[in-house]
Amino acid sequence: MRVERVEVVGDDLEALVGAIRAALEGGVDLLCTSGGLGPTHDDLTMEAVATATGRALALDPDALAMVEERSRGLRQTPGVARRVREKQAMLPAGATVLPPVGTAPGAALEHEGAVVVVLPGPPWELQEMWEAARSEPPLAALLARGGGAPERVLRAFAVPESRVVAALGPLDPGAWERLTVGICARDAELEITVRSAPEDAWAADALEARLGDELGAALYSRDGATVDEVVARLLTAAGQTVAVAESCTGGGLGARLTARPGSSAYVLGGVIAYSDGVKRDVLGVDPGLLRRHGAVSAPVAEEMAAGARDLVGSDWALAITGVAGPGGGTPEKPVGLVYVGLAGPDGVAAREHRLRGDREAIRDRSAALALHALRVALEAGRAV
Amino acid sequence: MRVERVEVVGDDLEALVGAIRAALEGGVDLLCTSGGLGPTHDDLTMEAVATATGRALALDPDALAMVEERSRGLRQTPGVARRVREKQAMLPAGATVLPPVGTAPGAALEHEGAVVVVLPGPPWELQEMWEAARSEPPLAALLARGGGAPERVLRAFAVPESRVVAALGPLDPGAWERLTVGICARDAELEITVRSAPEDAWAADALEARLGDELGAALYSRDGATVDEVVARLLTAAGQTVAVAESCTGGGLGARLTARPGSSAYVLGGVIAYSDGVKRDVLGVDPGLLRRHGAVSAPVAEEMAAGARDLVGSDWALAITGVAGPGGGTPEKPVGLVYVGLAGPDGVAAREHRLRGDREAIRDRSAALALHALRVALEAGRAV
Numbered sequence: 001m002r003v004e005r006v007e008v009v010g011d012d013l014e015a016l017v018g019a020i021r022a023a024l025e026g027g028v029d030l031l032c033t034s035g036g037l038g039p040t041h042d043d044l045t046m047e048a049v050a051t052a053t054g055r056a057l058a059l060d061p062d063a064l065a066m067v068e069e070r071s072r073g074l075r076q077t078p079g080v081a082r083r084v085r086e087k088q089a090m091l092p093a094g095a096t097v098l099p100p101v102g103t104a105p106g107a108a109l110e111h112e113g114a115v116v117v118v119l120p121g122p123p124w125e126l127q128e129m130w131e132a133a134r135s136e137p138p139l140a141a142l143l144a145r146g147g148g149a150p151e152r153v154l155r156a157f158a159v160p161e162s163r164v165v166a167a168l169g170p171l172d173p174g175a176w177e178r179l180t181v182g183i184c185a186r187d188a189e190l191e192i193t194v195r196s197a198p199e200d201a202w203a204a205d206a207l208e209a210r211l212g213d214e215l216g217a218a219l220y221s222r223d224g225a226t227v228d229e230v231v232a233r234l235l236t237a238a239g240q241t242v243a244v245a246e247s248c249t250g251g252g253l254g255a256r257l258t259a260r261p262g263s264s265a266y267v268l269g270g271v272i273a274y275s276d277g278v279k280r281d282v283l284g285v286d287p288g289l290l291r292r293h294g295a296v297s298a299p300v301a302e303e304m305a306a307g308a309r310d311l312v313g314s315d316w317a318l319a320i321t322g323v324a325g326p327g328g329g330t331p332e333k334p335v336g337l338v339y340v341g342l343a344g345p346d347g348v349a350a351r352e353h354r355l356r357g358d359r360e361a362i363r364d365r366s367a368a369l370a371l372h373a374l375r376v377a378l379e380a381g382r383a384v
Numbered sequence: 385m386r387v388e389r390v391e392v393v394g395d396d397l398e399a400l401v402g403a404i405r406a407a408l409e410g411g412v413d414l415l416c417t418s419g420g421l422g423p424t425h426d427d428l429t430m431e432a433v434a435t436a437t438g439r440a441l442a443l444d445p446d447a448l449a450m451v452e453e454r455s456r457g458l459r460q461t462p463g464v465a466r467r468v469r470e471k472q473a474m475l476p477a478g479a480t481v482l483p484p485v486g487t488a489p490g491a492a493l494e495h496e497g498a499v500v501v502v503l504p505g506p507p508w509e510l511q512e513m514w515e516a517a518r519s520e521p522p523l524a525a526l527l528a529r530g531g532g533a534p535e536r537v538l539r540a541f542a543v544p545e546s547r548v549v550a551a552l553g554p555l556d557p558g559a560w561e562r563l564t565v566g567i568c569a570r571d572a573e574l575e576i577t578v579r580s581a582p583e584d585a586w587a588a589d590a591l592e593a594r595l596g597d598e599l600g601a602a603l604y605s606r607d608g609a610t611v612d613e614v615v616a617r618l619l620t621a622a623g624q625t626v627a628v629a630e631s632c633t634g635g636g637l638g639a640r641l642t643a644r645p646g647s648s649a650y651v652l653g654g655v656i657a658y659s660d661g662v663k664r665d666v667l668g669v670d671p672g673l674l675r676r677h678g679a680v681s682a683p684v685a686e687e688m689a690a691g692a693r694d695l696v697g698s699d700w701a702l703a704i705t706g707v708a709g710p711g712g713g714t715p716e717k718p719v720g721l722v723y724v725g726l727a728g729p730d731g732v733a734a735r736e737h738r739l740r741g742d743r744e745a746i747r748d749r750s751a752a753l754a755l756h757a758l759r760v761a762l763e764a765g766r767a768v
Contacts, residue, residue, distance in 0.1 A: 005399075008390035011566055015389075039545050040567045080550040102740065122570075124742035161423050166464040182395055183424045186506075244656065246635065250642025251628070254635025254656040261710050261743060263634075269662035271655055272628065272638040278653035278696055282666075312662055326645055356486065358508035359645060 001146070004028055011036065016048035024052065024114055029142055031114060035121030037104035039084035046107065049118055050092035053111040057090050063097045063105045064089035070103045098133050101125040110138045152204060153224035154192040156215050157372050161185055164192065167214035168207070175203035187368040189227070220375065227371045228256060234378035235266035240315035242374065244270035245283055245308035247295065247321040248338065253367040268312045273304060283307030296321050296333050301341030301350035309343040316377070317343045318370045324362045338366045342373045388412055395420065400432035408436065408498055413526055415498060419505030421488035423468035430491065433502055434476035437495040441474050447481045447489040448473035454487045482517050485509040494522045536588060537608035538576040540599050541756050545569055548576065551598030552591070559587035571752040573611070604759065611755045612640060618762035619650035624699035626758065628654035629667055629692035631679065631705040632722065637751040652696045657688060667691030680705050680717050685725030685734035693727040700761070701727040702754045708746045722750045726757045
């Protein structure tokens with residue numbers, strides 16, 4: 001199965017009906033909607049799906065019971081409560097109700113050979129209800145038909161796109177024409193997506209081999225694993241732990257390291273050393289060093305990493321200090337200048353980066369560069 | 385001006401041309417594209433815009449000079465470099481080149497009364513180039529025509545949607561029919577967007593007054609300011625500082641507090657206390673308390689907040705400890721149980737929350753609840 005189209009439509013009945021009709025007339029096998037199932041006047045998706053598929057909108061008793069059950073304990077205004085609940089139990093006639101994860105039920109129905117699945121907007125509700133919808137007969141039958149080209153995702157670190165163009169140049173045109181290759185640059189990485197029919201796996205293998213030859217260790221992932229996943233696997237395999245010391249990222253690296261379930265096995269914590277006072281008093285960075293080199297410097301990044309490692313008692317510690325901007329830049333230390341420090345069992349080191357972008361891009365990329373620094377050290381099986 | 389439609393299209397020439405044609409035939413005044421301007425074979429936007437508007441795709445010498453200038457210093461493979469740069473300098477004939485912020489130039493052109501602006505995908509490149517494009521003649525003329533209904537955004541904290549429905553019930557229908565009202569629930573908040581023609585501002589005023597009467601202090605923002613902005617303003621006005629002590633959010637609250645430029649004026653830093661060891665050894669949480677109540681408890685949240693405030697020397701400190709899941713829940717302490725601690729000049733307190741959602745939703749909402757706890761305390765002008 002292939003995503004044909006993604007469209008964002010406002011809370012406008014005519015626009016919603018138009019978009020749903022256009023998708024169904026376009027001959028899709030599956031149409032999923034997301035959002036617009038709430039209790040207020042601007043939640044119009046069920047009505048739009050009913051109109052677009054020529055059905056009545058009717059109160060579904062099962063759906064109403066589910067909404068009542070899920071709304072128990074919510075402090076709702078009496079009188080309004082009934083209206084609000086009934087609103088969320090109105091489904092296109094004949095649709096299968098999908099039990100709510102929040103308070104809003106979804107729906108699944110068939111229309112002229114296509115399956116329509118109506119899901120709520122909050123991502124976690126949508127995901128859980130999608131999993132349940134997969135076993136509903138119309139969707140289950142469609143998914144069982146399967147199809148679509150298998151996909152492999154490769155990731156390369158710190159490689160310009162032109163090097164991938166160069167790497168792919170000598171590839172056999174017979175292989176190239178059997179593949180659909182997408183290349184996306186993001187956060188100091190290239191994500192290379194290769195799609196082929198199952199019988200053309202040889203062509204994808206040839207492309208992967210070419211990239212491996214050309215890019216070497218920079219091609220750090222061949223199974224789609226992100227740098228976050230690779231670091232988690234390496235730390236788990238080594239039975240080691242990590243701490244952070246963050247200045248310009250303000251906690252973003254820690255948040256990213258702990259985004260994965262089970263990360264408490266290898267993340268101990270760390271220090272958000274946004275002010276120089278915290279760098280000095282909590283991490284133990286030498287005040288003389290701060291004075292002489294400034295907070296954004298390699299020696300301070302090293303002391304931050306070493307200080308976090310000592311304080312927390314981890315095997316590794318990552319430090320980030322930089323000028324995220326938009327203010328605070330100087331000719332010597334412009335916006336985008338970032339140092340990543342890494343302390344490990346064998347010592348400490350720091351690396352300078354000069355990043356382009358706005359505050360958010362610089363902070364995100366700094367965290368990505370720190371993860372790659374740890375990945376490289378763990379892959380080498382020794383401290384940098 | 386009103387957003388008519390947002391569509392995501394894959395790297396497929398036919399699909400891109402179809403989407404651009406459909407938008408232009410739909411009679412829009414302005415079509416912006418984002419992405420697909422890179423140097424690889426799957427970057428097809430310029431070609432698609434040229435095809436859809438019946439123009440040739442031609443090498444633009446000015447664009448080439450800009451790409452050369454911006455690519456200086458990139459380590460590109462010789463031989464490939466020229467091809468890659470020329471690829472990024474191919475524009476629809478007659479289009480105005482938009483100077484690149486990254487390496488890829490954009491373009492602006494007119495087609496049958498509509499303006500087409502072609503922008504790159506990375507958000508910071510897009511935003512900066514959009515600002516520059518605004519002064520280009522075709523777009524400047526369109527924007528000068530202006531139009532569209534002014535919008536006001538109100539935000540309410542910890543209010544169920546049904547209470548807004550109840551509040552709006554008694555509103556004069558004559559006012560209601562002159563307004564377009566959108567209600568979006570997210571992270572323990574409702575965002576209420578009210579649009580009206582300039583001459584109907586009285587109707588928007590009436591709605592705002594109704595909501596103010598019904599929701600009281602829960603309607604915490606009437607100028608669109610987010611809780612992040614309100615907290616930043618309040619801390620700045622009070623000349624006070626904040627620190628964090630984060631367990632299950634792992635740094636996400638600190639990252640959010642420091643996302644705003646200039647936040648170093650009021651954010652000092654804090655501790656990511658993901659392990660119990662860090663809670664004990666760095667924040668000074670009493671080991672007996674950890675044993676008796678567990679890390680996810682009100683007393684531990686209070687000690688974390690007090691510990692961070694002492695350690696960092698801030699006026700305020702926010703602590704978060706909870707079960708973000710998906711694992712780690714027990715019947716007594718289920719997934720979604722979160723305590724937010726707040727330490728301030730007058731003492732310390734903690735509040736229990738029981739949140740629904742997946743790991744990401746629980747972490748995001750925990751950070752939002754912590755910000756609201758600080759907002760409420762700052763608004764009260766005293767510690768909780």
